[in-house]
Amino acid sequence: MEKRHIITVNPDAAQAFSLHTGCGECPTSCQSACKTSCTVANQVCIKEQKA
């Protein structure tokens, strides 16, 4: 169906959230640029990065 009123930025969202669940190989958020305000969503899944 052609959408005229709603544009989905990431139609792959539902799958991306669930892939490689819980392997624990991803970076630790506090080891990057934040040391006082936690952020996790800017990290790339290490398995996705390889794929």
Next chain:
Amino acid sequence: MVHTFALHDLKLALDVESGALHILDDAAFCAVRLLAAGIGRQEVHAKLQAEYGKQTASQVMAEIEAAEEQGLLFSVSRRVDLATDGAVKALCLHLAHDCNLRCKYCFAGTGNYGGARGLMPLDVAKAAVDFLLQAAAGRKHLEIDFFGGEPLLNFPVLKETVAYGRQKAEARGKKLKFTVTTNAYNVPEEVKDYLNREEISIVLSLDGRREVHDRMRVTPAGRGSWESVLQNCRQIVAGRGGDNYYLRGTYTRHNLDFCQDVKEMVGHGFRLLSLEPAVLSPAAEEALQEEDLPVIFAEYEKLAALLWEWEEAGQKVYFFHFELDLHQGPCAKKRLLGCGAGSSYLAVTPDGKLYPCHQFAGEADFCVGNVKEGITAPEIRRRFAAVDSAAKAECAVCFARYFCGGGCHAAAWHQNRDLARPYALGCKLHRKRVECGLYLQAKRMLAKTGR
């Protein structure tokens, strides 16, 4: 849960459970907002029809239903198994509880964490590496962050630890990534060359404008450090081809116009930036207050527009807290477990004691063990493992819960004396940053598809 918001020229809806982001026109925005507020479909349809006409109303409702069928709108709560195996995969190694600066907002009490000033001996650093390799169990990717105080005060131990860690990690088939967080005040040429040559990731502390930086980041004699720091940062970043670094600043209520500081950083050629709110006792003169929020929110929105302007002009600047990965980001489990402090991430003080993270260093009630004996207080680790965002009442009703990991444990404890109660002001700032990050994602998508 669906979160709707308008930012600059866009109206957006985030479907919290699927992570789907939608750009909406006025009619769709109106409909999704009403549905999210619990208004029945027939009533929403009627309201749309009255305001936008029959055809538009039918189209909008059909598009909403299609998105729902695809699991991208009003999706149901996901069940995520949050059990962990107790492995430790990252250490924050406090090479120095001493510093050559006396920054006024330092959470580490100007570098000594409220105790004696001192450096980590090499045998402790090596024991920390051994502990990590042992505690990592089956994990392959491990991290060590050299921290302080000022870790470069203990450069010989840093160098030896990198050599030792790499050798030991390779022998065990592990990959060990090193990062150093430095104030960049005094970085001799040989140190710069070493850090660049060995590809050690680096976090450099610069607050932006000279007057902003020098107000907070002073030498023991009270002089500003901006000039030396800027020069060192430029040389280090140039020496690594402008990659593998973050220029990290802190803002306080003295520089709520922090876009000017970002502009200053960019003006000096830096492209990988982070600017974080100071987390201080509410009584501190520099501490952000609830009444500052409208000004801060406006400033973040201004920053989002500025970043997009630069990106469109081909000068992309990465602002750490706006960089959200909507396509290949972390899995739901990682998003809910957050930073891992106290469980997969621990800090090591110069005497070899282990703490849940750098912000708990020296707090005896939170000492979980030491690098030679390992974990001696597993009950403390269990306390931290139990406060993932799924366990926090505030997170259950927050649209940003898959973006922040439940917030900073240290901020929760130091502000509320309760690990399960997030630092409210920090949450409000984080939600605004998430909105700005989503806005930028939407702008990129529109530009990419020529819409």
